[in-house]
Amino acid sequence: MRHQVPDLLDMAKRRGASSSQLLSGTRLFEADCHKPQYRIDAAAWLKLVANCQQLPSPELPFLTASALLQNPYLALCQLVNSARDLRQALAQLLYFRQQLAPYLYVQLQSGAYSTRIELRPGIGLGAQQRFIAEIWLSLLLQLIRHQLGSTAGTVIYLRELATKTAAAEHTFWQTEVRYQQACDGIEIANSLWRQPFSGCDVAAFQNARRICRQQQRLLPKRPGVLEFAGRVLRRALPQLLSPEQLAAAMALTPSALKRLLAQHHTSYSQLLDEVRNQLAVSLLTQHELSNKQLAERLGYSDEHNFRRAFKRWTGLIPSLFKV
Structure with missing residues (x-):
């Protein structure tokens, strides 16, 4: 990823920031950021954004x-x-x-x-x-x-x-x-x-x-960790993959998956909950389904558990959300 970096640096410097302030902790050199084929990794990008967020420039x-x-x-x-x-x-x-x-x-x-x-x-x-x-x-x-x-x-x-x-x-x-x-x-x-x-x-x-x-052609094809894991969980629904099954699908050990998800500020249970949330909203938006059908599609044991989860996600019960 490179395209946003030069423009972000230029805009931040126009607001009074110095290059050293913006690039502190990123291990980046400004001259490299302007090279056509230069790419920076996620950690460097996030550190640069964090430095920009410290500026009094909303x-x-x-x-x-x-x-x-x-x-x-x-x-x-x-x-x-x-x-x-x-x-x-x-x-x-x-x-x-x-x-x-x-x-x-x-x-x-x-x-x-x-x-x-x-x-x-x-x-x-x-x-x-x-x-x-x-x-x-x-x-x-x-x-x-x-x-x-x-x-x-x-x-x-x-x-x-x-x-x-x-x-x-x-x-x-x-x-x-x-x-x-x-x-x-x-x-x-x-x-x-x-x-x-x-x-x-x-x-x-x-x-x-x-x-x-x-x-x-020069860019990596593999999606981000959360995107890839979310795809695997969503494709499996209504079957609920266990952490061990998800790890195997991602060619990881269960302990490695747990560490990786923690590095990305989430966990297996949070990720599964988010996937079910996304699919529930999508199904309600695009289809006329009963609570029972939705619960079955999302892998819930009964309608009550689905309604309770949906209200936690959206603050509404499914029937009101559809209206």
Whole structure:
């Protein structure tokens, strides 16, 4: 992962930070960060973000997103800016996401009137997750505003409470923001997906996609630990894999899996609970299922246990959530 680093460093330095302050503890050298094929690992990226979070500049993730979207040297941003519409732009952004945000993965929840893009951590992001999500959400909103002229029909969802960055979020996003949600994400009215982009350019799109494909070959293909483990657990449902079975599927010993999940700020039980939560919301959003059917699909022994778990996840019983 390299693309965000130069723009983040430049934005932070414009807000008064020094290179030594920003790169402290990352083992990075600024000159290397600007090399075209240079990649930094997750630990260095998270330390850099943590250093940026210490600055008295709550607007930093929003300005970084703007710089990324306008950077003429980033093929992926050229690609989404020259797309036909939001549907095509998002498809490319998700396909090539390793080039811009390898530590997040996306799940789509489609409804009758809107589609929610949920940002999930592929690795344990800890306290840096809010900052990283703000960059991605800002990039999506600015793309919509730039190409369609308005962010009407969008809603931002954030996992955490409103913090000192709330004022900056409302100022830069200019749309409704809801806090204490199940995950970070953005909801977009279905009417916006097919509206033509003002910057549509077929030749530029094809050229940028060719470059992105070349760059994609240089990146690792394996998903993040949490994304991979979550996929394994979700595919197995309604069967509940034991920690030993999950470890075997990931070619790990049970003790190694336990240590690895702890390094990513989670545990087997927390991960399984999150997977069931995600699937329950997806099923309720897209299908008409009874509580009994949902409980069976998620591997619960009875409806009561499912309803109790769902209320813990969302604060609502399933019937009210569907309304």
